[in-house]
Amino acid sequence: MALNLEDYFKTVFEEQLSKKVPRRERDLMTGATRLLEKRSEITQVDKRLKTHREEFELKKQSLRQQRNELMMKEELLKESLLKFDKFLKENDAKRSRGAKKAEKEREAVLQKEAEIERLKDECAILEARRQRLQGRVERSALYWNFLEQVLRMSKFEEVWELLGRFETLVTTRDQLRQREIEVQEQVDGLRGALQRYTDQQSCLLVHNNNLLSKLQSQLDQARSDALRWESKWNHIQTTAAKETLLLGQIKVVTLNLYHMTGGQTDQEEGVAIDDTEAQLDKIQLFIKDQAAIVSHIQGQDPSDDRE
Template identity: 65%
Template sequence: MTMNLEDDFRTTHEEQVLIKLPEGERDLMTGATQMLEKRREIIEVDKQLEAHREDSELKRKSLRQRRDEVLKREDKLKESLLNFDKFLKENEAKRSRGARKAENERRVALQKEAEIERLKAEIAALEEKKQKLQRRVERNSLYWNFLKQVLKTAKFEEVWELLGRVETLLINREQLQQRASEIQEQTDSQRGALQTYMDQQSCVLLQKNNLLSQLQTQLDQTCSEVLRWESKWAHIQSTAAKETLLLGQIKMVTLNLYQMTDGEIEGEEGVTVDDTETQLDKIQIFIQNHTDVMNDIKPPPSETSLD
């Protein structure tokens, strides 16, 4: 049975080891590298096989112990049966002492047989229970190994210290969960308040947006009006510039005419350069005077016709 387990284990792990390297990479390896790789694989398989063998040896020891215990119980039972047979023989020898005594002995024997059967059944039940407990112990042994590993890792000397630490952590976790639940409730409450506030602000924002839309419409209208007035103002400025230029030209011409009439600029009897109206009045007077002179000098129309 041990050899079969070893063969199965070796075959399984050899297949797993062969799967580790892709076929293309094996072809690229040299002979020495392949030999080293195979040796490493064999060493790994031997280690795993040794571990499996040790595990199997432990199981065999456990089975031998159980078998020894069962054999001891069977020996005790056989001894009880032999004693019982001896007891029956003695009772048979004493049967001659009386039918009543024999009947009593027979009744006692029947009771003993019933007790033996009961004990046998109880032994069988206990044996079955023991086997179940043994299987349960074997299944749960990994937990015990894990617990010992945890003790070693956590640097605890006794299991009760570890359990106390675990219980403390569980209590802390429960408190943290309760605190988290309270915080979640507060968060939900604040989230509801925030949602209400956001709804209110959304309504306010909608009103502000409507107001902004109205103000934007008014602004657009105002901008349009400003453009229209700016256009008018530009036209006015353009017209004013032309009028100013024309006025300047008129003033210059008037000043020239005034100077041509020997008019004085500045002085006591003179006229200022910007006083165009006075210059025009003097020019008008000059023209009127010269017109009158010309009219006086000009001969009458009748005399001219006679000549």
């Protein structure tokens, strides 16, 4: 989009600047007048470019808003589809649950009927037992009389209230004992859990302290290594600088000696100015030639010189 905008502004700008004043009128204008006219044209072109840029920005914002609205509509449509799919799945699940529930209810009816038959049998058995117990009650009238005497001495009005109170107290005592046992077991469990947690935290603290000591040692070693390598690097940089300076001096001295021997560096047959090895070879050949000449002169007969 930025590339199209740039091409558009460039085209409009070139079209505005390409408009020229007729040659006859331009010949009559002075340089200052033509300069003012050009400035006016440039100002108008800038205003038009600004207007086109604003219109383009508005269009771009409108397109961006439309795209956002389309994305929102698409998200809403997706959500609606997901909700509809979920609704269908829930309906299928409800229908399946309804069928299962009906089947369970039929089974429950059958079970209830069987239970009714079983309860009828139990009622017959209980009726026979009641008759037996009635005989025992009649035989145990002595105990009943004793309960009535106790009832007259207590605040209760009926024997059944006294027996119910006694059973309630016994049940309460058993429940309190059971609750005490459960609470004691919970306390023992919590005490053991606390001890295990304390031991774990102690082990973790020792481990962390050891790890901290190890990491501190590694940090100290790393700092020591860093200082040692930094010192070596500074030494390398210092040595390299000295060697570079010495190399430059050697190259300058070699070049001077090469020139003193009559060597050339600015001709086709000469040696390159930075080819130090070739210059040294030339200097070596020159020294050998001079040494040979000196040896030849020193070995010549003196009588040959007089002649």
